[in-house]
Amino acid sequence: MTAEWIRKRYKFIYLLFQELLLLGICLFGLGYRIGIGAPLGFPLAAGVLSVFLLTWILDLRPRERLFAFLALAGCMFLAALAAGEAGTAFFASYRIWLMDGEAWNPEWQSGYEVMQAVLAAVLCCLFGRLTDRFFPVRAVLAGVLAALLAVSLFGGLQTGHAGAVLALWYGVMTAAEYVRLRWEKRKEADAALYTVWLLPVGLLFLVLMLMMPTPQEAYDWAFVKAAYGRIRESVITHAHSLVRGGGEDFGVSFQGLSEDGGLGGDLREESRELFRIESDSLFRTNLYLAGASYDRFDGRKWEKTCHEEEPWRVLDAAETVSAVQAWAQTPSDHLWYTQFGVSYGWFRTGYLFAPLKTRTIQDTEYENDGGDLRFGMQRGYGTSYRIGYYQINTGAPDFYELLESGSAAGGSEPEEAEASGAGSEAAGQETGSAETEAVGQKTGSAESETAGQEMGSAGQGIAGSEDAMRSAKQEELETLLADYGAQNRGTQAGELTPEDMERYRENVRANYGEGVRLSPGVKSWLDQVLDGAETDVEKLRALEYALSVLEYTQTPGALPERVKDAGSFLDHFLLETGRGYCSYFATAFVLLARSQGIPARYVEGFCVPARQKRSVAVTSDMTHAWPEAWLEGFGWIPFEPTPGFRDVRYTPWKTSGGARADDFAAPKATLPARPDGQDADPDTEGEAADEGADGVQMDRRAVWGRIFRTAGAGLAVLLGCLLAALWADRAVRSRRFARMGLTERFLYVLRQDLWLLSLLGLVRGETETLQEFRERCGKTLETESPASLAFYEELRYGDKAVPDPALEEALREREELLSRIRDGGRLRYWLARFRLGG
């Protein structure tokens, strides 16, 4: 019954649907542009009612329609009469409102909106009729709506959710009707009836679309990126396993430095490139890239028990920089800011290798882990990041004087500053960035300036009491903390406070300052070494020297069973063997420093001979272990007790005041084969200073070259895939053709002939018989009627088998048709050939 009713009234339903849809688009999509603030409510009701009424009236027979319009007019007239002057005033104000856009009477705003909705409904009705009669008009309207949506998207114009959805839905329904129009099938019903019966599906689609969210922000694809990252890592891991062999963090473990900081055993010789570092300017010193640091030693291996997530590296850098800025007369003598990039090769690790005094790490996310920097997951080939850090001029005598003066808890006497401001310098500036911080600037007053500003009148120097200096340093520190925190992209991004710094100091003391029980023998040895050393710096330097004269060997042998704690290790190493490799010396240094109450830690990473270079390949044989000691008020300072590494570690640059060379005696141990730690060429040192002052310069040509190479490779791969796909398609078609029987082959070729005929404008009509079509083809092409069609006719209606000549005839005709197409245009011919597949 319902189906019958719908079949009778389908036109009305269809028109109503079209017009209501257009009304919905008007009100919800463009409503605010025609003065309708909130479509829901009276405007919508009025609009729907108007559409319904008009559609119903227009659906009536002519005489009934006339009466209906007359009745409607009569009702409106009576309503106007009943309204009286108020009605006249309303329409007058409405006209004004239309012109100016401002309500003459604000109380009548809803009335205006109702009027607008009614007018929109009338227009939609008319449009609906027009689009029903002429389908191209509907297609054009759908295109206009799409264009409007595009304009609102790119122009940032406001578009309501419902309005956009309805406009899109209109496009989809129009597309469905268009598809039906071009669809060759047996269809007996009207397009309108078809659309009406498709409405249940269409409405489901509309409801689902309306339920979908539409956030204001663009999608960040975090999930997809994470998934992509995992898949990529997985693929690379497996590829690497196939090529190189598996293992995690193997780059570090190959050199006897186990992932968990174990000692003992012999080192293996291996040199394999792991990653590359590239700086914008020449490195002033060699590079010690720290990976993992450890705080607990059980006699045989180091263990990391401290996993604080605060940005200790940044805090440490801030501590040191603030100390240098506050105390040093010429900060650039002690610190130099440099940036460099790291790109991993065939190397997988969870560690982010960065030097001490790292201030910024860009282009990657990372986590802080008790002073170490780690990725969230293993990263490998293609991983890259940029580091901004301060090179420390260790080895320069001035540096140790600075340490001496400020190494007391809370920072003690600073360097005496000269009264003139001639010493002011902006060292290590980054150019090209608005956030450039001038390191080594001398403050002009007791109040520190914010980072990035150059101090022009810093000439007064910092004189005064220790408290004043401490205060100045504290202020400097607070400024740097705020600045560094903003640049920190680790797990705890955001502004850092002095409370964070204090908490960090307490953690350092607690985790790295644990005392060590020494045996009498070691104690005696230590007393001899530290004889005459009073300050922490002197003690540390004495320890460093004492260890550096021991014997270096890559094959110290296994640790004896009796080595079970720190004390027994020291006994074994210092008193029994006196030989080992870097891990031994670093461990001994840390333990001995802790025994003197100085917090110290064991660090593993890479020792890279980068001095005077811009680009260095870091290989697996550059893995190294070294100690770092924490000086109150200054931060972590690295030392190098391993014999033979002194010249690698201590490559100071020329300072403004003192000489370059340190005053250590040469080590007595035979130097093992190590990467060259080249001495600085005095002639190029100035260049290094000059170049260090230059801004960041990108090798644009290298970048563009990489882009073009990648694009070229991608295009080549795409082309290759396309050709392969084409070839495969042809092969499959050929094979399929070869396996066909005679009849199937004939029909296959015949279909191609019919398609070629359609290209020539010859398409069989719906009521045209095969014979008529055949004759028409013959006349149009001015040749004999296609014989293949005759064979087809016999096959189809005469149930006769396809004779052998039929296939040959069809193939011959195919070639003829192709030659005709070629006469009409080469491009068309080649496209046809391509489509036929030969």
Added chain:
Amino acid sequence: MRRNRIVFAVLWLLSLAGISFYGGAVSYGFFFCMTLIPAVCLLYLLAVYFCFHIYQEIGQRDVVCSQPVSYYFVLQNESFFAFAGLGVTLFSDLSYVEDIPDGMEFELLPGDRYPFHTRLVCRYRGEYEVGVKEIAVRDFLRLFSVRYRNPGTIKALVKPRIPVLSVLRTLPEALEYARRENRLAKDWPDVTARDYQPGDPLKRVHWGAAAREGKLKTREEYGEQKEGIVLFLDTKRYGTDRREFLPLENRMLEIVLALGMVFVRENLPFSFYWGQRQPRSMQVERMPDFDALYGQMCELAFDPLEDPEAMPEALAGSGRLNGSRIVVGVLHELGSAVLELADRLAREGTLVVLYLTGAGKRGRPVPQNEPLLRIVEIPTEADLEELL
């Protein structure tokens, strides 16, 4: 359909790009619109799959090969939404339906009904599915298509056709033999006579035949004359594809039935042998025997394990060959054993006619100078009435 998919894919990618750079109702609306389209289309196809029913029937299940039988099927939509595109594929390898173009698509709105009263013709003997094979459903945007086998297929039991031959061109001797036998049997239905040989007993003289022919004739004793006709059939199944062996077997059976019908019509009794591993035979003299033969042929199962080379042995075991006047074989391959047998029989005065069906193997060259050995090649799809 491919073009629609390409357009859809491009639009979907654009929508992805849109939401990657812009938020808001338009970009997300477009993205969800494009993403929901395939989901809704697939749901629609699923709904059509469950809602659509096809009904078909044939006039009778037992069908004779090449004889049209009434066939009816109807497409109808009993649901509440339109079926945008339904395609019907018929079984066409072994049968065809008249007046219904294969692969045509239909649009079915609720309440629409397309009945088809037509005829179905089965080409070959056997039991196989006929009628609607597959149904293809397409969505309203022509993006996706689902093909599924018709769950309610019809299985027809197709019997072989009995070709009616007005003349037997390839074996006129049989008709001549038939005419002679019938003439003799008119007066003496069950007696045959030969020329009088000196020494024949007088009481065996056939005076009626002698008077008719003007010379003395002696009644033949049982077993004295050569028997009539022997017909044998190779029952090996050649090939594994139904489209290969069914036409061949069908043709061979038609030859047997055509010849059998001629013989019976001309009152020529014949012996029919088939099967090599388990040789079987039957005597066919009258129409009831032929009906029985037809029944046997309807149920005959060709066997790939049968060996044509074993045929002479099977026939020799029957003991009827040497005494036969005409030996007719219906084969696909002409093996050397059969050819030797045929050659020997021909030299002994037996007319041997071998009907070779299809393009089978030939064991060795056929002897050319043997007038009593005849080989007739019958293509599988050729007009049997004209060739035989």
